[in-house]
Amino acid sequence: MDTTRENFKMDSQEGALTYRKAAIGDIDLLAATRVEFYIGIHIELSDDEKEKFCEHNRAYFVESLADGSFFAYLAFDGDRLAATSGINFYSTPPTHKNPTGMMAYISNMYTKPDYRGRGIETRLLTMIIEEARRRGCGKITLSATDMGRPIYKKFGFTDADRDMNYHFSE
Numbered sequence: 001m002d003t004t005r006e007n008f009k010m011d012s013q014e015g016a017l018t019y020r021k022a023a024i025g026d027i028d029l030l031a032a033t034r035v036e037f038y039i040g041i042h043i044e045l046s047d048d049e050k051e052k053f054c055e056h057n058r059a060y061f062v063e064s065l066a067d068g069s070f071f072a073y074l075a076f077d078g079d080r081l082a083a084t085s086g087i088n089f090y091s092t093p094p095t096h097k098n099p100t101g102m103m104a105y106i107s108n109m110y111t112k113p114d115y116r117g118r119g120i121e122t123r124l125l126t127m128i129i130e131e132a133r134r135r136g137c138g139k140i141t142l143s144a145t146d147m148g149r150p151i152y153k154k155f156g157f158t159d160a161d162r163d164m165n166y167h168f169s170e
Helices: 024-040 047-067 118-132 149-155
Strands: 009-014 015-021 073-077 080-091 101-112 139-140
Touching: 015 118, 024 047, 024 080, 024 101, 073 118, 080 118, 101 118, 118 149
Parallel strands: 101 139
Antiparallel strands: 009 015, 015 073, 073 080, 080 101
16 A cells, blocks of 8 residues: 555645645656746746756656655645645764754745645645654755745744855856
């Protein structure tokens, strides 16, 4: 029995939505939604870039959903996707503040424009944070859009001032 497809209902401000864990059969939906998110935050992509981006995400989700390093919940209004959440799991050497070394990175948080402001994001975030707690994570990080920042702050996320990034040139 595929328990990853368990559904459960929850009332939002505008009616009942169905929430469920993402499964291998949701890979195309997850990849397409990730492209939609990027376009929504005003990142210009040509049709060719969209196709390649979607394909790279499909490949990522095939591997990471299968090995459990990525976990997501989906929110549906009937058959229509309303929102997604996602969290990546990895480990680092333990520290005094994170004795398990288990870490998580939130990604794929996206709510379709006509479903925003209904509390769906808050419910999905609660659910994936609880999954990180169940897995023994000592730290969760994320990159926030301006729109998402107030929700994350409400949960207790703080701005990190010591992080630095390195990107390989193409």
